[in-house]
Amino acid sequence: MNNNNVIEVQNLTKMFGDFTAVNAISFEVEKGEIFGFLGANGAGKTTAMKMLIGISNPTSGKANVAGLDVYKQAEDIKKNIGYMSQKFALYDDLTVKENITFFGGIYGLSRKRIKEKSATLIEELGLESVAKKLVGSLPLGWKQKLSFSVSLLHDPKIVFLDEPTGGVDPITRRQFWELIYKAAHQGTTVFVTTHYMDEAEYCDRVSIMVNGKIEALDTPKKLKQQFNVTNMNDVFLKLARG
Amino acid sequence: MLPIIFVLPLLQLVILSNAATFEVKNIKFGYIDNDHTSTSRDLVEKFNASTYFNVLTNFSSEALASAAMLNGEVDVVLQIPQYFERDLQKEKHNSLGVSINAIDGAAAGVENVYVTQIVQGFNQNIKVDVLQVSDKQMQAIRIETIPLFWYNKTLNYKTFMVPGILVLLVTMITLFLSGMNIVREKEIGTLEQINVTPIKKSQFIIGKLFPFWLIGMGLLTVGLLLAKLIFNVPMIGSLPLMYFYTSIYILVILGIGLFISNFTDTQQQAMFIAWFFTVIFILMSGLFTPIESMPKWAQTITEFNPIKYFVQVMRMVMLKGSDINDILPQLLKTAFYAFIMNGLAVWSYKKTN
Numbered sequence: 001m002n003n004n005n006v007i008e009v010q011n012l013t014k015m016f017g018d019f020t021a022v023n024a025i026s027f028e029v030e031k032g033e034i035f036g037f038l039g040a041n042g043a044g045k046t047t048a049m050k051m052l053i054g055i056s057n058p059t060s061g062k063a064n065v066a067g068l069d070v071y072k073q074a075e076d077i078k079k080n081i082g083y084m085s086q087k088f089a090l091y092d093d094l095t096v097k098e099n100i101t102f103f104g105g106i107y108g109l110s111r112k113r114i115k116e117k118s119a120t121l122i123e124e125l126g127l128e129s130v131a132k133k134l135v136g137s138l139p140l141g142w143k144q145k146l147s148f149s150v151s152l153l154h155d156p157k158i159v160f161l162d163e164p165t166g167g168v169d170p171i172t173r174r175q176f177w178e179l180i181y182k183a184a185h186q187g188t189t190v191f192v193t194t195h196y197m198d199e200a201e202y203c204d205r206v207s208i209m210v211n212g213k214i215e216a217l218d219t220p221k222k223l224k225q226q227f228n229v230t231n232m233n234d235v236f237l238k239l240a241r242g
Numbered sequence: 243m244l245p246i247i248f249v250l251p252l253l254q255l256v257i258l259s260n261a262a263t264f265e266v267k268n269i270k271f272g273y274i275d276n277d278h279t280s281t282s283r284d285l286v287e288k289f290n291a292s293t294y295f296n297v298l299t300n301f302s303s304e305a306l307a308s309a310a311m312l313n314g315e316v317d318v319v320l321q322i323p324q325y326f327e328r329d330l331q332k333e334k335h336n337s338l339g340v341s342i343n344a345i346d347g348a349a350a351g352v353e354n355v356y357v358t359q360i361v362q363g364f365n366q367n368i369k370v371d372v373l374q375v376s377d378k379q380m381q382a383i384r385i386e387t388i389p390l391f392w393y394n395k396t397l398n399y400k401t402f403m404v405p406g407i408l409v410l411l412v413t414m415i416t417l418f419l420s421g422m423n424i425v426r427e428k429e430i431g432t433l434e435q436i437n438v439t440p441i442k443k444s445q446f447i448i449g450k451l452f453p454f455w456l457i458g459m460g461l462l463t464v465g466l467l468l469a470k471l472i473f474n475v476p477m478i479g480s481l482p483l484m485y486f487y488t489s490i491y492i493l494v495i496l497g498i499g500l501f502i503s504n505f506t507d508t509q510q511q512a513m514f515i516a517w518f519f520t521v522i523f524i525l526m527s528g529l530f531t532p533i534e535s536m537p538k539w540a541q542t543i544t545e546f547n548p549i550k551y552f553v554q555v556m557r558m559v560m561l562k563g564s565d566i567n568d569i570l571p572q573l574l575k576t577a578f579y580a581f582i583m584n585g586l587a588v589w590s591y592k593k594t595n
Contacts, residue, residue, distance in 0.1 A: 055437045056595050074594055078440040089435035106439045 006031050006158055006189045007052065012061035014047050021047040023212035024061060029158075029191060034184050036203030036220075037193045040240050044212040045193045046086065046162055052191070053083050053160050066157045079107070082151030082159040082188075086166065088143050090150060092136030096127055099135055100150060107154035121149045141172035148179055152188065159183060161192040165199065177202055197233040206232070208239050215239050247419070247457060248464060251411040255465055259404045259473060266352045271295040272316040274307055279327035288364050289320070294356050308341070317343045318353055330365065404475045405556035406529040408465040412488065413495055413549055414520055416458040420499025421516040423450060424591070425506045437593045447588045451496050458492040459485070479559035483566055487555050490576050494548045497583025504590040523549040551576050 007029035014022040022044045029035045039045045050056035052065050054074030063070040066080040090099045097118055104114035122131050125145050130138060135146065144164060151159055161180075165173045177199065184190050192203070200206050200220060207217040216223055216239055220232055227235045271289055275282050289295045299316060301307040307319045321339035323329075330336045340357050344350035427433035436446065462485070469475040498519065506512040525531070526540065527549040533541055544550050551572040558564035566573070 053438050054594055055434065075440055078438055081438070083435070083438040085431060085434055087431035087434075089431045091432055092430070103439070106436070106441050108440075 004030050006066055007035075007191065008062075008064045009052070010062040012048065012051060012063050013059045014044075014051060014056065015059045020212050022051070022058075025209070025212075025214045027207055027214060027217055029189060031157075031189055032184060032187050033204045034180065034190045034192065034202065036200050036206035037191060037209070038195075038197075038200055038206055038236065039193070039209030041195075043209040045209055048209070049160055049162055049191070049193065053081055054078055079154075080157045082154070082156040084144075084147050084151045084159070084161045084164055086162045088140070088147060090135050090143070090147055093134060095134055096122065096131045096138075096146060099146070100153065103150050104153050109154060117153055121153075125149060141168040141176075144168055144172070145176060145179065148176065152183055156188065158189040158191060161190065163193055163195065165194065165196065173199070197231065197236055200232040200236075208236060210239055247415060248461065251415055251461060252464060252468060255404070255407055255411055255468055256472060258407045259400055266349045266356070267294055269295045269353055269356070270299075270315065270317045271320070272299040272301050272307055272310060272318070273320040273322065274301045274304060275322045276324040277322050277326035281327035281330065282322045285322065285361070285364050286320075288360050292356070292360060311341065311343050314343070317349075318357060320357070400473045401475050401561065402557070404469045404473050405560045406527075406553050408462070408469060409527075409549060409552045409556055410524060410529070411465060412458050412461050412492065413523070413552070415461060416454050416492055416495045417499045417516055417520060418513070419457065420450070420454050420496045421502045421512045422509050423454075424500060424503035425509050425512045428507065429509060443588050443591050443593065447500060447584065447591060450500055451493065451584070454496050454499075455489070455492050458495075459489065462488050475560065477560050478563035479561075480563075480565065483569070484556065484559050487559070487569065487573060487576070488552075490573070490580050491548060491552050491555075493580040494576060494583055497580060497585075497587045498548075500587035501583060501590055504587065504592075523547050526550070527553050529553050548576065548579055 005028045007027075009028070010026045011024040012022060012026070013020065013024050025048060037045055037049065047056065051058045051070060052063060054065075054070060054077045058070060065077045068077045068080070070077065091102065094102060100118040100121060101114055104117060109117065122128055125142075127142065127146065130142075135143060138146070148159075148161070148164060151161075165176050168176070173196070180190055180192070180202075192199075194200065203220065205217065205219050206223065207214045208223075209215070216226070216235070218226065223235050224230065224232065227238050229235055229238065273286055273289070275286065286298070290298055295318070299310070301310065301319070304321070307316065307321075310316045311319060319341040321341070323337070323339070326336060326338075338361060340354070342350045342353050342357075424433065427436070466477070466481075466484075470477065499516065502512050502515050502519075506515065526533070526536070526544050526547050528544070529549070533544050533550065536544070555564075555569045555572050558569055562568075
């Protein structure tokens with residue numbers, strides 16, 4: 001076991017009745033890494049992620065996140081991680097500022113800190129003009145960027161992103177990845193699921209899940225060599241089609 | 243949303259308090275006078291003078307009267323027997339036949355009391371034989387005299403109903419708002435976001451309770467103001483005591499609401515369950531029908547009905563001026579209930595599945 005690992009997973013399994021959604025997966029994620037977690041729809045990515053962020057109890061196996069056990073220390077894990085779900089999950093009926101204040105409060109940030117954070121965050125995202133507008137009225141791309149920034153509000157060690165760029169335009173996707181790089185540069189580990197194979201190329205390492213199992217795990221470069229193809233799309237197709 | 247939460251219930255308070263009354267007015271009255279004397283005419287005149295009976299029809303035969311009753315043209319038929327005047331003077335007592343359309347049993351009961359009162363006011367020595375008539379069957383029932391304290395001419399029904407209806411409004415609004423709440427967040431997806439934060443379960447539930455608790459107290463305040471200004475309901479008891487009891491009571495309802503919300507997956511399910519309980523709670527609260535007249539098993543169930551206690555306390559404190567010692571049993575039961583329901587709400591909120 002490497003001290004540098006922020007996520008360590010061994011034989012993690014989740015069953016729903018007879019159905020095995022996640023089948024004994026094992027992997028490690030290093031500190032500061034951008035870890036791509038790929039797989040087709042229904043491959044078990046989201047289920048696996050939910051076990052790591054402490055909102056779903058594993059059926060069996062071991063998992064440590066930020067050095068904490070997912071079975072016994074789920075609530076402590078939550079202090080150390082950020083999460084952005086597939087579905088936009090800020091409050092539509094609160095303004096941009098109110099959302100930041102609310103989540104800042106939940107993570108126990110001081111009023112002063114929340115004020116500072118929300119000022120820098122709004123400035124960085126260029127949301128000054130809409131800071132007092134309801135989040136529900138913003139375009140999806142802006143919402144996603146805001147959502148990501150909110151998940152980083154409490155300076156988590158790891159941030160989990162579940163298909164963060166689903167449904168947004170290429171320019172916004174680009175900007176989104178710039179935000180991800182920035183976070184990783186500042187030492188935050190990024191655990192990201194995606195369907196876009198060009199995004200997979202941006203990751204330090206990727207794992208590809210098929211039917212609840214991790215079928216491949218390496219850097220994009222090595223995976224392409226291993227499968228003897230030129231891009232990640234072909235790697236994915238080769239694996240997913242079996 | 244906030245204006246809706248306040249305006250609609252208060253409209254209901256005004257409308258229902260005026261509409262929901264136990265008084266029976268405009269009773270369609272008919273009579274068969276087989277006596278044709280001054281005494282029988284005087285008796286009919288008594289009914290004519292009453293404000294409760296208005297349409298007076300003189301039927302020439304029993305068959306005609308009962309046909310009219312079947313058609314719903316008449317609610318009460320008074321039969322004055324032959325030799326009514328003579329027998330009354332000679333034997334100093336007599337009987338009259340009264341048929342009442344008892345499809346609506348509650349109304350029939352009230353009508354019976356009205357008739358008895360008028361007849362006895364006319365002459366103490368006349369006994370009223372009541373025949374209750376319903377749609378399908380005609381059976382003669384000897385009704386024992388109903389004590390007259392139940393119907394009290396000076397009792398203003400609005401005074402009696404307003405506190406009760408206020409209770410319903412505070413209950414319904416807070417139950418529906420809280421019942422819809424967590425499940426709504428499940429639907430939108432924000433609950434998942436909350437679940438990945440380190441927020442404590444009790445913090446979450448308290449955070450959910452507090453706004454609705456404020457709304458409930460606000461509703462009570464506006465409702466009491468309306469009760470005073472529009473209906474001039476007497477408020478004999480202590481206002482702080484009413485607020486104190488209500489503040490605990492609302493916690494019970496919110497606890498139930500949040501518990502429902504935690505157990506359901508969609509707002510529709512939550513709505514359905516909230517309705518189920520609301521209807522049972524209201525109809526078994528003693529607001530519209532006295533609990534004492536319910537079957538034993540039903541009376542046992544009402545022990546678990548928070549609305550029952552609230553209705554009792556509001557009426558006791560507002561109308562009778564009861565103090566904290568008088569309402570102590572209700573207060574303790576409500577507090578215990580609040581503790582249990584909110585405990586369940588916290589327990590049933592699962593951050594990890």
